[in-house]
Structure formats: structure tokens, C-alpha cells
Amino acid sequence: MGGFLVGTLVMMAIRRQSEPDREPEPVEDSLSPGVASVLAVLPSSAVVLDREDRVLRASSAARAYGLVRGDALMAAELLALARKVRRDGEIREGEIEVPGRKFGQESTTFAVRVAPLGSSGQVLVLAEDQTERLRVEAVRRDFVANVSHELKTPVGALSLLAETIQDAADDPEAVTRFAGRMQHEAARLTYLVQDLITLSRIQGAEAIPTPGPVPVDEAVHEAIDRCNTKAASKDITLVAGGTEGLNIWGDDELLVTALRNLIDNAVAYSPEHTRVVVSARPAGDAVEVSVSDQGIGIPEGAQERIFERFFRVDAARSRATGGTGLGLAIVKHVAVAHGGEVTVWSKEGSGSTFTLRLPAFGGVAVAVPRTTSTPMEAAT
Numbered sequence: 001m002g003g004f005l006v007g008t009l010v011m012m013a014i015r016r017q018s019e020p021d022r023e024p025e026p027v028e029d030s031l032s033p034g035v036a037s038v039l040a041v042l043p044s045s046a047v048v049l050d051r052e053d054r055v056l057r058a059s060s061a062a063r064a065y066g067l068v069r070g071d072a073l074m075a076a077e078l079l080a081l082a083r084k085v086r087r088d089g090e091i092r093e094g095e096i097e098v099p100g101r102k103f104g105q106e107s108t109t110f111a112v113r114v115a116p117l118g119s120s121g122q123v124l125v126l127a128e129d130q131t132e133r134l135r136v137e138a139v140r141r142d143f144v145a146n147v148s149h150e151l152k153t154p155v156g157a158l159s160l161l162a163e164t165i166q167d168a169a170d171d172p173e174a175v176t177r178f179a180g181r182m183q184h185e186a187a188r189l190t191y192l193v194q195d196l197i198t199l200s201r202i203q204g205a206e207a208i209p210t211p212g213p214v215p216v217d218e219a220v221h222e223a224i225d226r227c228n229t230k231a232a233s234k235d236i237t238l239v240a241g242g243t244e245g246l247n248i249w250g251d252d253e254l255l256v257t258a259l260r261n262l263i264d265n266a267v268a269y270s271p272e273h274t275r276v277v278v279s280a281r282p283a284g285d286a287v288e289v290s291v292s293d294q295g296i297g298i299p300e301g302a303q304e305r306i307f308e309r310f311f312r313v314d315a316a317r318s319r320a321t322g323g324t325g326l327g328l329a330i331v332k333h334v335a336v337a338h339g340g341e342v343t344v345w346s347k348e349g350s351g352s353t354f355t356l357r358l359p360a361f362g363g364v365a366v367a368v369p370r371t372t373s374t375p376m377e378a379a380t
Contacts, residue, residue, distance in 0.1 A: 044128045051121025081114045082123045091115040154189040195326040202333045213361040216246040216280045223259035234272045242279030246287045247361035250338040258334040261327035262354050266293035290355045297348035307332040
């Protein structure tokens with residue numbers, strides 16, 4: 001809203017010029033050099049109309065958004081506001097929506113302020129693009145709604161199970177069975193809270209506080225170690241391969257977190273007795289780390305949305321495996337925080353491959369020889 005503040009200063013300047021102790025402008029429809037200079041540097045869309053609704057001055061932003069064409073103001077709502085302001089001299093504010101200028105382009109939402117300039121019938125129109133702010137607010141509302149929904153499920157289940165255990169106090173087998181389910185729901189709630197904390201810490205795409213060289217081999221094996229127990233329960237073999245001795249520029253714990261989520265995801269959606277392979281390779285000024293599985297694959301129509309928070313291709317299966325719906329969102333934000341990206345290849349029935357592409361340490365991916373060998377396969 002910085003443009004509105006500057007616009008207010010412009011209006012104050014105009015009013016000072018129209019005070020009785022100052023000489024009137026020789027030409028009613030001209031702008032003073034000072035006001036014209038301020039309008040030229042306004043970050044928001046600024047338009048000055050004369051008494052006939054002709055455009056005297058328009059910022060480049062106003063023309064770029066299609067609000068002004070030639071000497072005409074194209075937005076009918078703005079013209080109506082300008083005429084009301086000229087008629088009664090009252091400043092008016094509001095919000096308008098302007099259609100996209102190209103086919104398929106979304107509309108743009110503006111917060112507008114219209115005010116009189118002096119007594120010559122001129123009107124100042126300021127329009128601030130609010131599209132991104134409204135989008136962020138909508139995402140925030142959806143996030144809160146999703147979090148509330150996800151938390152209600154395990155919390156409600158815990159409450160119900162607790163009541164059931166009370167009613168089954170005289171049945172040791174039932175108590176043991178329901179207590180086990182309570183532990184499952186409590187673990188799910190713990191994972192959800194942990195993922196929310198992790199995501200909130202990195203989702204702003206802020207720079208990593210203390211980046212440094214991160215050995216990819218160590219991060220891969222640390223992530224595999226953290227996933228071994230879950231993989232062993234399905235007899236899934238976790239394999240590390242590719243080029244050894246590569247380093248990225250970033251944060252080691254964030255890289256481990258991203259790889260752990262990718263491996264956990266691969267294990268959750270893979271059948272028993274299969275393999276999940278984690279491999280690294282140099283790619284120019286970057287390092288690519290891929291996680292490949294032999295799982296059920298992802299439908300093509302869902303591949304564009306899988307990195308959204310709480311999006312699940314199969315909600316029932318995800319809940320059965322204890323997934324929070326945040327793992328791939330965390331991976332995406334880790335990649336962004338490192339100045340990299342994550343991509344996916346998948347075919348239903350053939351498995352999936354997720355690839356993290358991250359900046360190499362030193363600006364070029366070079367394998368650094370190790371003084372000690374590291375086992376390349378961690379079988380569960």
C-alpha cells in the first residue's frame with residue numbers, strides 16, 4: 001500500500017498549491033512539475049483524469065495492467081468512482097477486479113483510492129495490485145482449515161479409544177488391543193506436529209542461516225538409517241548408489257529431512273520385497289539426488305499437485321500408512337530454500353523417481369575422494 005501513502009502526499013501537495021495565497025495554475029489541466037515527478041515513480045498504478053475524464057497522466061504500471069489505453073481509462077468502475085469524487089469532492093476507496101488481458105490469464109484484483117486534485121476538476125486514481133496478497137490469504141485460510149481437519153482425526157480417535165478402554169476395563173485383551181491403536185494415533189499426531197513445525201520453519205523460502213558444504217554421501221546414509229525400521233517391516237531393501245564424494249552448498253539437516261521424506265514416501269507406496277534406490281550424480285553446477293521405487297506410481301493428472309500441502313492421491317491409503325500429507329511439501333520447500341528444485345517421474349504400476357537438484361559446493365559438481373570407504377548398500 002506504499003503507493004497510497006505517496007498518493008496521499010501528492011494530494012497534499014496539490015491542495016497546498018490551490019490555497020488562496022498561491023498563484024493559480026495558468027492552465028487548468030496541467031500538472032505541476034513536482035506532482036508529475038512523483039506520479040512517474042509511484043510503484044502503484046496512478047492515473048490523473050481531467051474534468052472530461054481524459055487521462056492527463058498515467059504511470060507505466062497503469063498502462064501495463066490495461067487500466068489505461070491512449071487517453072482513456074478502461075475500467076468502468078473506476079470511471080464511475082472518479083465522477084462521484086468530482087461531483088462531491090469526497091475521497092473514495094474500494095476494490096475492483098480487472099479481467100486478464102490474454103486468453104486464459106487470471107483476473108487482477110486492485111485496491112483503489114480516488115481523490116480530487118485541487119478545484120480544477122482533476123481526479124487522482126491510485127490502484128494497488130492485491131492479487132498476490134489475496135492468494136496468500138486464501139492459501140493461509142486453506143492451510144488452517146486443513147490443519148484443523150487433520151488434527152481432529154487423531155485427537156478424536158484418541159478420545160474415543162480412551163472411552164472404549166474405560167468400558168473394557170475388565171477385558172485385558174481388549175485393553176491391550178485398544179491401547180495399541182492409541183499408540184498408533186498418538187504417533188500419527190506426533191508426526192503431524194513435527195512436520196508442521198518443519199514446514200513452518202522453511203516454507204518462507206528464506207535463506208539458510210549458516211549454509212556450508214554438505215557431503216551428499218553422509219546425508220544419504222543418515223536418511224537411510226532413519227528409514228531402515230519402516231523398510232524392514234515390509235522387507236524393502238534400501239540401496240545407496242551413484243557417484244560418491246559429491247558436496248552441495250546448504251544445510252545438512254534439511255537435506256537429510258528431504259531425503260528421509262522421499263524415502264519414507266517410497267517405502268509407504270511400495271509393495272513388499274522390493275527395492276528403493278537412492279543415487280547421486282553430478283549435473284554441471286548442481287548435484288542431483290534421486291529416490292526411485294518400484295511402487296504403485298502416481299496418476300499423471302495428480303503429478304502437478306503432489307507437492308501441495310495435505311494433497312493425497314489416495315487419502316485412505318495415506319492415512320493407513322500414517323502419512324501426514326506434508327512430506328512432499330517439505331521436500332519442495334527444502335529444495336527452494338537451497339535454490340534448487342524437485343521433479344518427479346512416475347508411471348502407474350511401474351514406480352516413481354523423485355529427483356532433488358541442488359547447487360553444488362564450489363559452483364561445480366566434483367567428486368571428492370574419500371579416505372575411508374562407505375558401504376553403498378544398507379539392506380534392511
